[in-house]
Amino acid sequence: MNQIKVNNDVENGTYTIEEIFVNLKNAEILLKIFETRENLDDVFENICVIVNESTHYMHVQNDDASIVIGKNHLKNSEKKILYLDIVHELVHVKQQRQGLDLYDKSYSYVDRPTEIEAYAIAVEEARRLGMSDNEIFDYLHVEWISHDEHKRLASRVGVLI
Secondary structure, eight states: OTTOEEOOOOOSEEEEHHHHEETGGGOHHHHHHHOSHHHHHHHHHHOEEEEESSOSSEEEOTTTOOEEEEHHHHHHSOHHHHHHHHHHHHHHHHHHHTTOOTTOTTSOGGGOHHHHHHHHHHHHHHHHTTOOHHHHHHHTOOTTSOHHHHHHHHHHTTOOO
């Protein structure tokens, strides 16, 4: 992660992944996600990053797999958090390209298979970075889920508190 630079002083607009996350393509976890260098290259060549004011964190658009990042999140969040978030979102890019519905409303957020897979990969990478389960538990907290859902999500991705 040390060789990855986050270009967080950008205006609203559309960018390549590498323009925002410089050297991200070299992160080993991405080859695990996309399985081949060709798949990884294709994602980095064809998926855009949209920076805007209205998004709070990051998400992937279900229709074209564009990654949307809130300007405030990009500008003010820790590099480690942004890195884990982009890893999480790149799992969603892979899922969208496989034809999965990223926002399947028949599941709650913490029970949605696409979220569990994306968080599990982010947790694996957080552990590789040396984060403790307490730090990872904090990372897993998002304000749109309840305390019980937060604990359930942590349990589903192997974070024990």
